Amino acid sequence: MERRAVKDFGSLPITEFSMVMPDTAARTRIQEKNISAILDAALDVFSGAGFRGATLDQIARAASLSKPNLLYYFKSKEAIHRALLSELLDTWLAPLRTLDSGGEPVDEIVRYVMRKLDMARELPRESRLFANEIVQGAPHIFDIIEGPLTTLVDEKAALIRKWAAEDRIAAVDPYHLIFSIWATTQHYADFDAQVRGILRPERDQHFDDAARFLTHLYRTALTPD
Amino acid sequence: MERRAVKDFGSLPITEFSMVMPDTAARTRIQEKNISAILDAALDVFSGAGFRGATLDQIARAASLSKPNLLYYFKSKEAIHRALLSELLDTWLAPLRTLDSGGEPVDEIVRYVMRKLDMARELPRESRLFANEIVQGAPHIFDIIEGPLTTLVDEKAALIRKWAAEDRIAAVDPYHLIFSIWATTQHYADFDAQVRGILRPERDQHFDDAARFLTHLYRTALTPD
């Protein structure tokens, strides 16, 4: 493999590199390791404290790097945050994308709810990262919301509306249905501290109860009469 | 009215005063005015940026006071935050308290949902203040959650369970029912940026659609078969 000479490597090297061309194969082993360590550490810190609450020192410590070394890979705190969000966006929206016109509509939606609930259990940091952003007015991701997200939601809302028109599902507002699914499932990640404070559950056992409850909630509300 | 001499007024005057004895009558007109200006400004800033994201300068500017003057009324940033939370706690929990054993259970719960949705519309800052706290692990209010909130929720969960035992309501997990109501209603305040980004609604018209949707959701899911 040819070793590429990177021009103007002095002050903003890998950052733009990793943004413009996230091609994993073009990275050094060391870059590979450190960049993923940084993004993992940043996920920890940003999701727990929000953008402004997070400090570069915290991220550096969590990634076992010095602060200048951190800034060797990403040119600023903002750059880390941006890279993190754009890396996670696809993962985060994947479940909604799989909502498909094939299959029984009610089952299809309940399956979506269950997938979202699984994600709240498996990827709570990711959920809180976005929650922190949005609750503070979505200053860094407003373009994502206005763009790809709105497009995707419009598309799936149309599908749900079609199901309703065909009487295969109760006639409900599709947008508010989607909002309610986001709210009820992500609640278990975003407000975990409250849920655990009130339930004091053993392990993650309360997720099973939540799954049962949400299945009942959406199945009864969506089954056409 | 006797003018009380406040001992040890030098460094921590009104703060402890206002904490220990929130008796409005004992305050000067100036105190009255400034303290409420500060708390209102603090609500703006804390709810929009979280505890750590908020700065004393922002709060001072929003309250039209100098920073040292701010700190004359509250001895620290923490003190402002604490005073704000404790001032709003009752308001915030009031709707759940009114959930009563009199009346038709399903109506009673739907009425609770509507009240919570109204609060999301009328008091979004308050909602976001608590959301910011909890999403970051509830560091400043964990004692409230573990204490009064848990007690209240346990009490209302018992009521809902009783209704279910009497077949006046579908048999659902009362805790997860309450969580889902919090999630679906507060979503419109906490994630307002996202909701507006996707719906681009005129004025607050989408709250009516939300009310219709949530009424359907909970009425169908809770009506016993």
Add this chain to the structure above:
DNA sequence: GAAGAGTTTGACCAATTGGTCAGGATCACG
């Protein structure tokens, strides 16, 4: 209107924080 309580401010401070930089260490490769 004097006196003392109550209120306000400018100047200041130490700690934190995002970020820079010159140089040194290390690695890959011919």
Add this chain to the structure above:
DNA sequence: CGTGATCCTGACCAATTGGTCAAACTCTTC
């Protein structure tokens, strides 16, 4: 093993931030 690219660090910096303080101003009350 030499050389150039890559990686890493200690020292440093300017801006921000929470908080202090002495002094001055203002309001109330006698």
